[in-house]
Amino acid sequence: MRVQRIAAVARFELLSVVKRWSYLIATFGLPVFLAVVSGTVLGAQTYFLTQRAAESSQFGLVDEAGVVDAEVFEEREGERVWTANANEVFLYENRDAATTDLESGRLRAVYVVEKEYLSSGEVRAIQSEKTPLLSMRGTTIEPLLRSLLRKSLVEGRLDSDVQERVISPAYFVRSRLGPDGEQVTDVDEALDLLVRTTIPLFLGILLLTALLSASGYLVQTVSTDKESKIVEVLLSSVTPEEILAGKLFGLGAAGLVQFAVWSSMVVFVALTASAALAAVVSIPWQALAVAPLFFILGYLFLGSLMLATAALGANAAESQKLTMGWAMLAILPLMVLVILLDEPNGILGQVMTWIPFTSPLTVIIRLAVDSSGIAWWEVIGAMVVLVVSTWASIRVGARLFRVGFLLTGSMPSLAELWRQAR
Amino acid sequence: MGWAADTLLLVGVLDYRGVSKRFGQHRALEGVSLEVTPGEVFGLLGPNGAGKTTLIRIGLDILRADEGEVSLFGAAPNPKTLDRTAYLPEERGVYRRAKVRELLAYLGRLKGLKRVAARTAADHWLERVGLSRVADQRVESLSKGMTQKVQIAACLMTDPELCVLDEPFSGLDPVNLALVTELIEERRRSGQTTVLSTHMMHQVEALCDRVALIHRGKLVVYGQLDEIRQRYSPNEVIVWSAMDLLAFGVQATQHKTGGWRVELPPSATPAAYLNELVRNGLLIDRYEPLVARMDEIFVSLVGGGR
Numbered sequence: 173m174r175v176q177r178i179a180a181v182a183r184f185e186l187l188s189v190v191k192r193w194s195y196l197i198a199t200f201g202l203p204v205f206l207a208v209v210s211g212t213v214l215g216a217q218t219y220f221l222t223q224r225a226a227e228s229s230q231f232g233l234v235d236e237a238g239v240v241d242a243e244v245f246e247e248r249e250g251e252r253v254w255t256a257n258a259n260e261v262f263l264y265e266n267r268d269a270a271t272t273d274l275e276s277g278r279l280r281a282v283y284v285v286e287k288e289y290l291s292s293g294e295v296r297a298i299q300s301e302k303t304p305l306l307s308m309r310g311t312t313i314e315p316l317l318r319s320l321l322r323k324s325l326v327e328g329r330l331d332s333d334v335q336e337r338v339i340s341p342a343y344f345v346r347s348r349l350g351p352d353g354e355q356v357t358d359v360d361e362a363l364d365l366l367v368r369t370t371i372p373l374f375l376g377i378l379l380l381t382a383l384l385s386a387s388g389y390l391v392q393t394v395s396t397d398k399e400s401k402i403v404e405v406l407l408s409s410v411t412p413e414e415i416l417a418g419k420l421f422g423l424g425a426a427g428l429v430q431f432a433v434w435s436s437m438v439v440f441v442a443l444t445a446s447a448a449l450a451a452v453v454s455i456p457w458q459a460l461a462v463a464p465l466f467f468i469l470g471y472l473f474l475g476s477l478m479l480a481t482a483a484l485g486a487n488a489a490e491s492q493k494l495t496m497g498w499a500m501l502a503i504l505p506l507m508v509l510v511i512l513l514d515e516p517n518g519i520l521g522q523v524m525t526w527i528p529f530t531s532p533l534t535v536i537i538r539l540a541v542d543s544s545g546i547a548w549w550e551v552i553g554a555m556v557v558l559v560v561s562t563w564a565s566i567r568v569g570a571r572l573f574r575v576g577f578l579l580t581g582s583m584p585s586l587a588e589l590w591r592q593a594r
Numbered sequence: 595m596g597w598a599a600d601t602l603l604l605v606g607v608l609d610y611r612g613v614s615k616r617f618g619q620h621r622a623l624e625g626v627s628l629e630v631t632p633g634e635v636f637g638l639l640g641p642n643g644a645g646k647t648t649l650i651r652i653g654l655d656i657l658r659a660d661e662g663e664v665s666l667f668g669a670a671p672n673p674k675t676l677d678r679t680a681y682l683p684e685e686r687g688v689y690r691r692a693k694v695r696e697l698l699a700y701l702g703r704l705k706g707l708k709r710v711a712a713r714t715a716a717d718h719w720l721e722r723v724g725l726s727r728v729a730d731q732r733v734e735s736l737s738k739g740m741t742q743k744v745q746i747a748a749c750l751m752t753d754p755e756l757c758v759l760d761e762p763f764s765g766l767d768p769v770n771l772a773l774v775t776e777l778i779e780e781r782r783r784s785g786q787t788t789v790l791s792t793h794m795m796h797q798v799e800a801l802c803d804r805v806a807l808i809h810r811g812k813l814v815v816y817g818q819l820d821e822i823r824q825r826y827s828p829n830e831v832i833v834w835s836a837m838d839l840l841a842f843g844v845q846a847t848q849h850k851t852g853g854w855r856v857e858l859p860p861s862a863t864p865a866a867y868l869n870e871l872v873r874n875g876l877l878i879d880r881y882e883p884l885v886a887r888m889d890e891i892f893v894s895l896v897g898g899g900r
Contacts, residue, residue: 174673180703188689401687405748407656408681409704411673 173417177410181418182425189389189426198385199430203437210441230260231313232270232282237289241324256316274300283317295321371442371456372540373513376533378434379467380506383532384499386427386471387478391495393419394479395488412574416566420475424468431467435460456540462551463536469558470532473565474502480569483576501529505537512537517545525554528561606665607632607756607787608653613662615648622648624811625662630756630789635782637802637819638791639888641896645811646791647684650758654681667755677706680754684761684791686745690734694725694744697733701748719747723773738765746774750781757781758789763797775801795888799823805888809896819888826894827886829858831867834880842876853880 189195233240233254245252245263252263262279264270270282277300284296295317319339326335347354397403406415439460478495485491504524505512511520516538524534525546531554538546606629615623623645630636640646651657653664655671666675689697695716702712720726723743728736733744742765749757759778763771778801781788790802798805798819805822807815815822833839834853839846846854858867864883871878 177704177706180700184700188692396689397687400689401683401685402689403687404651404656404681404683405686405701405745406704408654408676408679408683409701 182422185422234284382431391482394482413570459539466532473562476569480572505533516541609665634803637805640808644808679756682749695729719751830884
């Protein structure tokens with residue numbers, strides 16, 4: 173094979189794709205679109221939170237049962253006020269005075285500890301018509317009032333340490349048992365799961381999208397060549413192998429640029445989220461480091477098969493149908509994603525690591541979710557299997573490509589294909 | 595040295611030896627042997643589906659023969675020998691969204707030209723075919739005839755030693771037809787070889803030195819154009835004379851050109867018969883042996899079974 177000819181084909185194919193609006197929009201527009209959408213959502217959220225913060229956070233408390241510890245309230249301009257977590261709770265002597273302030277809009281809500289509180293536990297929460305129910309629930313006032321009541325009830329009746337535990341019975345310290353022993357995490361379990369799975373999920377989806385997108389371009393270019401009847405002109409100048417290699421490299425480069433841009437977006441989002449969530453988001457550097465290599469290998473493997481089978485189709489629609497099977501095999505890891513995210517190093521993950529169709533996505537997900545569970549020889553092994561499979565698929569692909577490229581009309585039988593491909 | 599030079603001259607540019615090819619149950623070619631010699635314009639003729647394109651594809655290594663041997667510049671077709679050839683297929687295509695100059699430069703690069711050389715050649719050939727003004731336009735904006743000239747320019751831009759042109763005249767107006775004819779003549783003058791596959795028999799008569807007629811995958815006729823025309827000509831002459839030939843006892847019929855069409859006796863040659871007419875006192879204005887036209891030969895050879 174002549175490198176210069178391959179380079180000429182690759183350059184032409186690369187420029188043909190990257191000059192298209194659809195490519196530019198998909199590559200650069202998608203991150204911008206997501207940034208605009210998430211920026212708008214975050215901006216709107218921040219705006220409403222700020223607005224709410226600016227609203228009155230004053231509440232009224234009427235203690236009809238006489239159980240609330242009045243010591244916590246301090247005197248301020250003739251009123252008794254308890255300040256907690258940016259909320260101000262005014263203690264009223266009776267319900268009427270509190271209701272008047274609620275109606276005037278000074279208070280967001282009034283809590284009445286009913287006379288029969290000790291037997292019924294009932295605390296009435298009264299809010300004005302102006303205060304949406306949801307915004308009431310969103311405040312932290314009720315847990316604070318609960319703590320106040322608990323403290324008031326046990327004050328002076330228990331030892332101080334027991335009293336403290338009644339008020340705050342448990343403070344959960346979360347830890348994870350890993351290969352280096354038990355490690356404490358300060359992350360909530362749900363948030364931890366979300367953080368651990370979101371980034372790998374995104375990375376995996378982007379890898380697959382870029383793979384299928386680049387392969388899609390391959391199918392498209394073969395169809396264009398066949399439909400435009402330029403095939404014979406090409407074949408009288410360069411060998412099918414050179415065309416196949418040129419197309420693979422040219423469109424692969426376009427796919428790699430796309431993947432790089434998208435991956436940068438993931439890193440950016442991860443870094444931003446990391447800053448926002450106080451460093452609980454870990455960026456899967458190992459997965460990101462090997463991702464380009466797995467993208468290239470996965471693309472060459474899948475792409476050569478796609479090219480060969482696409483060449484057998486008479487037109488774009490037929491080529492797409494013929495290549496759909498390969499795409500389905502490649503997205504298999506996404507179909508079992510829940511299992512992979514839950515048990516990245518389980519038997520399914522281990523098996524799919526060795527199958528060339530599924531290994532790129534599986535390895536990336538396993539590395540991203542829990543890099544400690546995948547051995548280095550598994551990563552190397554998956555690469556070796558991919559390299560060997562890619563070599564074989566390019567060999568077979570080039571022969572099928574030669575035959576398929578010139579085919580017109582109906583599909584030949586498999587026996588005929590084999591005879592002509594020899 | 596002289597022997598070596600002679601030997602080289604004898605080596606055909608493109609040789610087929612017993613080439614057969616089948617597609618499924620269909621035999622596209624059956625034992626075809628022919629040779630294209632250096633510097634000639636070789637006509638490859640035959641009805642649609644005769645196997646001409648398959649023969650060309652095999653010669654250019656686009657398809658592989660099932661049986662037989664092919665030699666291009668004295669060797670089996672390979673990337674090096676293919677760089678010395680160019681091909682304008684009948685079902686020719688272009689990248690319609692590409693710009694004209696870019697497309698030509700790309701096709702030149704595929705033939706091995708360096709980037710700068712490819713652009714220079716593209717500009718030169720666009721000038722030659724009168725398309726410089728559309729160099730930066732997309733191919734899709736060109737007319738059919740202009741697109742065809744771009745394709746012909748792409749084929750000739752590397753000055754190939756062998757150029758295979760499949761129906762290069764179809765769709766061209768008389769001006770462009772003359773331009774392409776001149777380009778082929780120019781190639782002959784500069785010693786370059788051209789294989790011409792066409793159904794336009796008057797172009798074959800005007801341009802070709804030798805021809806091969808393929809029918810149903812088999813070589814039906816092959817050789818010098820003049821010799822073939824002679825071989826298939828009737829033993830007849832046309833005599834233009836103011837005198838009535840019938841009065842001289844000559845078996846003649848009126849010909850559409852205004853002359854008399856005379857069938858010669860089986861053993862007579864046109865020259866001997868002319869002498870005989872003159873000896874008998876016939877005054878002759880013009881005398882011409884009737885030579886078969888290529889379209890007549892074509893129809894007579896392949897028309898019967900169609």
